[in-house]
Amino acid sequence: HATGSEVTTQTSTGTPAPSGTGTMLLTQLPEDVLYQVLLYLGAKDLGRLSQVSKSLHGFVNRDAVWKKLAKECLNTGITRNGTDIYPDIPLKERVRIAQNWFNGVCKSSLPLKWKTKLLPWLQLDMDVLYISQAAHIRGYHLDRDSKKLRRSPSEIYSGHQGDVCRFVLSDSHLISAGSDGNILVHSRRGGVSLRLSGHSQEVNCLDSKDGLIISGSRDRTARVWTLSSYSPRATIAMFDRVWSVAISPTLSSFVTGTACCENFFPLRIWDVERSACLCHLGSDFRRGAGVLDILFESPFQLLTCGYDTFVRLWDLRLSPQRCVMEWEEPHDSTLYCIQTDGNNMIASGSSLYGVVRLWDKRQTKCLQVFQLSRDAASSPVYCLRLSSSHLYAALASALHSLDFRQNTTSS
Incomplete structure (x- = not known):
């Protein structure tokens, strides 16, 4: 057992060995042995041990010591496959902040407000938060230390004749879908480089990866596009709003989620090359149980949410593909959006009173709840985005920020 910075061996009877015969400093242990010892300690114990001496402080603060703990915590940036999303932030600090996520310790603020009620959408790219407001998309830089939004936008993207419904980011482009039925490809260096016209009604949803674009519309079609063509590569009749x-x-x-009004299989997987339906997910959706948000966690795991008030995790490796876990919104509210840390945490946005819930995937009960709107005319949470320390939520007339960096006495 360890006493301070010493390791004391015991005799077979359980009494300490005589002084000088079985005592050594922790720092005298080989590093690989000391590392294995520290794997048994929790965050509080590691924090206290780091205060014993300078040498232990340096060793304990290494990322390798905290990696096992970080994988078990919420939103530390360590994904299920081991990828580190935030390599520039020490793991010890991320574990400290993760305790605040778990306990709901945060500070709420309103970085942006506007008078007209909108259906805003968000994207977070490094230190820039992009938000759609009517026909414009504005990018606001986050202060490196305070993480507060600067008052004036550093980037503005325009061109739609109606409201922006969705937009996605790539390294070189911002691609937006509007209520005017158009998809605009904006160069992030400035200007509209491509206008894709084809939908007859508003484009409700959009995704893009590596030059491939998939759009879904109220006109009951999904379309497959590429950045190298002005016309769709394929048009798929969905017979329901997408x-x-x-x-x-x-x-x-790719996966489509429909309104589930005309077709009772609202979730379907399609082959990109052939535009053919590969399969549908689930068979017990009730009429109107539309799917409002879809998120791939891996090539084999898919999260969905919508009007049926559930967050569902689908495993595409199983035959047939099926839901393997689900989390129910306890107040029977529609779930508009979901986000995940890629490991243990899910955040969901509800249709009433601006409610955001945090879920730990290892349990079905809601972990934390935050009510962001207290007005009589409540607003849904239309979009959520996560960073290592913040949660950003877009409501009808304001952007809300939850800051989880608050100091605690846990370490």
């Missing part, structure tokens, strides 16, 4: 689409990380297939 509310959500998502391209698989493999780029070989």
